Amino acid sequence: MYGSESGTVPDDSERTAFRRAEKKYKLYYEDTYKSSKKKRKPKPKPVDLSQVLDFKSILESYNQKAVLPPGIVPVQCGFYFVPGALSVEEQCQWIRESLTIFPQPPNRTNHNAFYGPISDLFSAAKERKVLVAEGSSNSECSSAVSNGDADRWKFFEEHEVSSKGNSGKSVSASVLLRKLRWSTLGLQFEWSKRNYDVSLPHNKIPDTLCQLAKRLAKPAMPPGEEFQPEGAIVNYFGPGDMLGGHLDDMEADWSKPIVSMSLGCKAIFLLGGKLREDPPIAMFLRSGDVVLMAGEARECFHGVPRIFTEGENAEIVPLEKQFSDEEDVCALEYIQTSRINVNIRQVF
Numbered sequence: 487m488y489g490s491e492s493g494t495v496p497d498d499s500e501r502t503a504f505r506r507a508e509k510k511y512k513l514y515y516e517d518t519y520k521s522s523k524k525k526r527k528p529k530p531k532p533v534d535l536s537q538v539l540d541f542k543s544i545l546e547s548y549n550q551k552a553v554l555p556p557g558i559v560p561v562q563c564g565f566y567f568v569p570g571a572l573s574v575e576e577q578c579q580w581i582r583e584s585l586t587i588f589p590q591p592p593n594r595t596n597h598n599a600f601y602g603p604i605s606d607l608f609s610a611a612k613e614r615k616v617l618v619a620e621g622s623s624n625s626e627c628s629s630a631v632s633n634g635d636a637d638r639w640k641f642f643e644e645h646e647v648s649s650k651g652n653s654g655k656s657v658s659a660s661v662l663l664r665k666l667r668w669s670t671l672g673l674q675f676e677w678s679k680r681n682y683d684v685s686l687p688h689n690k691i692p693d694t695l696c697q698l699a700k701r702l703a704k705p706a707m708p709p710g711e712e713f714q715p716e717g718a719i720v721n722y723f724g725p726g727d728m729l730g731g732h733l734d735d736m737e738a739d740w741s742k743p744i745v746s747m748s749l750g751c752k753a754i755f756l757l758g759g760k761l762r763e764d765p766p767i768a769m770f771l772r773s774g775d776v777v778l779m780a781g782e783a784r785e786c787f788h789g790v791p792r793i794f795t796e797g798e799n800a801e802i803v804p805l806e807k808q809f810s811d812e813e814d815v816c817a818l819e820y821i822q823t824s825r826i827n828v829n830i831r832q833v834f
């Protein structure tokens with residue numbers, strides 16, 4: 487995605503201010519990692535974060551001195567940032583749901599295209615199961631089944647796969663969990679058409695999530711109206727993952743906000759202008775922060791160039807404490823290197 491930095495003529499990747507900011511904050515690793523023969527943990531290159539807005543510290547300073555620190559300017563009309571809007575308990579609840587409930591069929595995920603719908607991915611990962619293409623092994627199926635177009639995939643116990651000498655296509659559930667990039671709730675978003683496909687089977691957004699979204703949306707709603715959550719996209723970020731600059735313009739009425747909740751590792755969010763050439767503002771997003779984008783802000787490019795994982799100031803200590811039970815080891819390991827974003831939309 488990103489071109490060489492050595493040329494004097496900027497290549498495509500550096501042509502717009504938004505791309506330049508993405509490149510500035512994107513995660514790069516120290517070259518020593520590549521050159522070293524030993525498999526060492528890659529070391530992130532240091533990045534200059536001095537220009538990144540930190541609403542948490544702005545709020546802390548405001549609470550202490552009742553004045554905003556110098557240099558604070560209005561960000562964008564219709565953009566709301568609510569630092570720490572979710573309690574740690576709420577964050578844990580939504581992390582659990584994002585891993586266990588939200589990717590369940592008929593909700594679709596990025597894995598549908600290849601494997602068909604996969605049920606119970608998180609529990610399969612916890613139980614170290616392996617997804618095997620039917621025909622690759624002749625052993626009996628041990629649990630939930632998926633059904634792709636080309637192959638039929640089934641979860642097997644790890645020992646069933648190894649003892650029967652599986653020679654065909656297989657992938658561990660934990661790898662699939664790591665590679666989960668998105669799931670869609672309510673009205674299903676069709677990425678290839680960049681639109682909602684109302685003909686696709688779907689469940690309503692869970693009521694608890696609807697109630698939360700309605701409450702969070704209030705400050706950005708037109709007077710006297712109530713937010714109607716109809717669709718949601720859940721984005722899952724691992725180390726090195728980014729969400730490129732884009733507009734959310736597929737909903738009918740832009741006066742209604744998008745309610746966007748951050749869970750897990752800290753990230754950088756870029757809020758640009760109506761053109762990719764407009765230089766974006768960078769800001770930290772932490773677990774529990776909520777962003778609302780309505781009105782003018784709906785027309786602005788935005789994206790997430792990086793997340794910060796363990797050892798890099800991920801700021802997830804309160805979550806680690808909550809996930810300290812043995813039952814939660816899998817969720818803890820996941821969230822130490824991941825970020826989840828749940829963004830809820832009124833579509834019509």
Ligand SMILES: O=C(O)CCC(=O)C(=O)O
Pocket residue numbers: 719721729734746748755771788789790827829
């Ligand atoms: O991950 C985020 O905070 C932003 C998500 C987003 O922009 C989107 O899904 O459209």
